[in-house]
Amino acid sequence: MPPAIQLRDVCKIYTAGSTHTPALKNITLDIQPRDFVCIIGESGCGKSTLLQMIGGFEFPTEGEILANGSRILGPDHHRSIVFQESSLLPWLTAEENIRLGLEIRKQNHDSAARVAGFIRLIGLEGFERYYPAQLSGGMAQRVAIARALVNDPDVMLLDEPFGALDAFTRMRLQHELLRIWEEEQLTIVFVTHDIDEAIFLATRVVVMSARPGRISRTFNIALRHPRDRTSPEFIRLRGMIGKEFLALTQES
DSSP states (O other): OOOSEEEEEEEEEEEETTEEEEEEEEEEEEEOTTOEEEEEOOTTSSHHHHHHHHHTSSOOSEEEEEETTEEOOSOOTTEEEEOSSOOOOTTSOHHHHHHHHHHHTTOOTTHHHHHHHHHHHTTOTTOTTOOGGGSOHHHHHHHHHHHHHTTOOSEEEEESTTTTSOHHHHHHHHHHHHHHHHHHTOEEEEEESOHHHHHHHOSEEEEEOSSSBOEEEEEEOOOOSSOOTTSHHHHHHHHHHHHHHHHHHHHO
16 A cells, blocks of 8 residues: 655745745655644745645645545645635534535535534534534534534644634634544644644654755654654654754754
């Protein structure tokens, strides 16, 4: 079985007139089925650009990106993306927002049952007919995650989905995401600035350098879930990844 996602010598250069700005340089990475990979790095290092390319919304300037052995040519329902802002349509209810992807793909034969199942999975029973303006930030992100899940993706791409939430809501949704990852047998690629969040969630943490972003180091996280943020091993990993960041800062 090929990796779920393969990146081979991926470079990305943005061009505006005569100005060429390198965003990513020589990214090579295999993401296996059922991996939970967190990508961390400072602002502007190309994390979100990398996620957009895996999603098929942007393309490499050099190199190639494969999904299950085939080159990514554009967006595909097998790879769903969740952004920092929930991006819900304000005139649709929570239930209607979740169903939207199925309607676009004309998969309406069992849409009511699928939507209801994911509403239960993310714990939003009773809020199905609420509009986005009536939902808290955490609830809106739950809807966005359900909207991504309802299309039965193989890979979920999450771009700092909890970054704008308060600490308590963020921790609660981290636990929820881990539960969904295990129950749905997903492959997840998750972008974050937060070292603790990355260690708490990931099977692997990929540290990126400043722009042009490159992979500086990959840490395998062998801790069993649920993870204790106060355990000696958790604290040791936090120190190791923090030192890697410090070294990158001194280099730049």
